[in-house]
Amino acid sequence: xxxxxxxxxxxxxxxxxxxxxxxxxxxxxxxxxxxxxxxxxxxxxxxxxxxxxxxxxxxxxxxxxxxxxxxxxxxxxxxxxxxxxxxxxxxxxxxxxxxxxxxxxxxxxxxxxxxxxxxxxxxxxxxxxxxxxxxxxxxxxxxxxxxxxxxxxxxxxxxxxxxxxxxxxxxxxxxxxxxxxxxxxxxxxxxxxxxxxxxxxxxxxxxxxxxxxxxxxxxxxxxxxxxxxxxxxxxxxxxxxxxxxxxxxxxxxxxxxxxxxxxxxxxxxxxxxxxxxxxxxxxxxxxxxxxxxxxxxxxxxxxxxxxxxxxxxxxxxxxxxxxxxxxxxxxxxxxxxxxxxxxxxxxxxxxxxxxxxxxxxxxxxxxxxxxxxxxxxxxxxxxxxxxxxxxxxxxxxxxxxxxxxxxxxxxxxxxxxxxxxxxxxxxxxxxxxxxxxxxxxxxxxxxxxxxxxxx
Numbered sequence: 001x002x003x004x005x006x007x008x009x010x011x012x013x014x015x016x017x018x019x020x021x022x023x024x025x026x027x028x029x030x031x032x033x034x035x036x037x038x039x040x041x042x043x044x045x046x047x048x049x050x051x052x053x054x055x056x057x058x059x060x061x062x063x064x065x066x067x068x069x070x071x072x073x074x075x076x077x078x079x080x081x082x083x084x085x086x087x088x089x090x091x092x093x094x095x096x097x098x099x100x101x102x103x104x105x106x107x108x109x110x111x112x113x114x115x116x117x118x119x120x121x122x123x124x125x126x127x128x129x130x131x132x133x134x135x136x137x138x139x140x141x142x143x144x145x146x147x148x149x150x151x152x153x154x155x156x157x158x159x160x161x162x163x164x165x166x167x168x169x170x171x172x173x174x175x176x177x178x179x180x181x182x183x184x185x186x187x188x189x190x191x192x193x194x195x196x197x198x199x200x201x202x203x204x205x206x207x208x209x210x211x212x213x214x215x216x217x218x219x220x221x222x223x224x225x226x227x228x229x230x231x232x233x234x235x236x237x238x239x240x241x242x243x244x245x246x247x248x249x250x251x252x253x254x255x256x257x258x259x260x261x262x263x264x265x266x267x268x269x270x271x272x273x274x275x276x277x278x279x280x281x282x283x284x285x286x287x288x289x290x291x292x293x294x295x296x297x298x299x300x301x302x303x304x305x306x307x308x309x310x311x312x313x314x315x316x317x318x319x320x321x322x323x324x325x326x327x328x329x330x331x332x333x334x335x336x337x338x339x340x341x342x343x344x345x346x347x348x349x350x351x352x353x354x355x356x357x358x359x360x361x362x363x364x365x366x367x368x369x370x371x372x373x374x375x376x377x378x379x380x381x382x383x384x385x386x387x388x389x390x391x392x393x394x395x396x397x398x399x400x401x402x403x404x405x406x407x408x409x410x411x412x413x414x415x416x417x418x419x420x421x422x423x424x425x426x427x428x429x430x431x432x433x434x435x436x437x438x439x440x441x442x443x444x445x446x447x448x449x450x451x452x453x454x455x
Contacts, residue, residue, distance in 0.1 A: 069133035073105040079176035102149040105140045121148040124192020126257045128283040138439040153297030165304045171200040187446045191215040206383035211449035214388040216428050224401030231398050241302040257288045264428035266393035380412040387419045387445040391426030
């Protein structure tokens with residue numbers, strides 16, 4: 001093609017139409033997504049209603065299931081929302097009133113109270129504190145007091161906390177838990193998302209942690225993902241949760257919770273039997289089907305903590321690819337919008353009556369807060385002994401990430417050592433699939449840490 005032909009193409013109507021189409025499609029996508037955002041408005045109203053109900057101390061109706069599984073356990077109310085200055089349903093700002101329920105099981109009465117170490121069990125997603133019932137019973141019989149709190153936002157009494165659900169803000173409640181029990185430290189066991197919270201507690205409150213046990217999710221998972229990016233395929237649900245309305249439809253109406261539990265579990269294990277006998281499935285239904293405002297609060301964990309990385313990825317890659325009319329570019333453009341939803345959600349919840357001029361500073365503040373999430377997932381856990389347990393048939397997390405992020409990097413852990421155990425025929429809920437094995441590992445780990453602390 002000669003120069004005159006090239007010059008002629010500048011005035012070619014078809015070329016102009018192509019450029020128009022190139023930018024029209026993203027604009028249409030943006031309009032559709034904006035409409036979906038507006039459709040989530042009624043859910044905000046549901047959340048506000050649940051927050052108003054919180055003043056009356058409403059918890060989940062799983063108390064009967066917990067009483068059946070642990071007849072000797074106590075139901076406690078723990079202080080929560082330490083990182084939040086709440087906004088009432090009428091728009092007024094007040095001090096936090098939200099609180100979380102917890103299962104508390106003292107050890108055998110034959111043991112002196114001052115000699116009973118405390119073990120704090122932090123659940124993940126999709127889960128409730130009820131899944132720790134067998135572990136609570138086993139640790140109690142071994143002479144440990146156990147505390148299994150309900151995560152913020154998983155019951156009406158703590159819905160106000162849905163405005164700030166970063167890993168660091170969740171860890172901020174732990175000192176209040178221990179103070180309410182007159183304890184100065186505890187052993188922490190976390191499962192799934194709870195592992196990230198337990199690890200963050202060890203980083204920001206090292207004096208409170210005697211030992212850390214991570215179930216199903218390793219410390220420093222981002223480092224492992226850099227070497228095994230195929231983990232992102234298993235983490236597809238985090239991307240799905242960035243979509244407006246999709247989590248509500250999938251998890252509540254299309255059996256998404258049951259699908260995740262099934263696909264993350266190993267076949268032929270004890271999980272189904274436990275679920276039937278102890279109301280595990282009923283507890284999940286309470287959160288994710290019967291109470292849509294609780295479902296959206298649980299999804300908010302992934303929007304607040306992981307929405308920003310998706311946004312940055314889309315900004316760096318999507319627009320150049322879109323200029324080349326690549327289908328991948330349009331997909332990443334969607335992620336750009338959905339990542340923007342995460343920031344929008346936090347900005348609006350923190351500043352519900354803010355003027356438009358405050359939105360940009362608030363968004364920048366949220367971006368700064370989210371950097372803590374990235375760094376929190378890459379810092380050392382060197383204050384206390386650490387144990388990690390992974391199921392080799394986990395459909396949610398690649399077991400190789402435990403080697404990459406933990407076994408191969410002992411310098412990040414206490415005294416340059418970390419214990420990582422892999423279980424055959426175990427999936428994401430190894431503590432329910434092979435309870436005796438997991439309980440024995442945890443009791444050995446806690447006993448060694450307790451003995452070391454006394455010496």
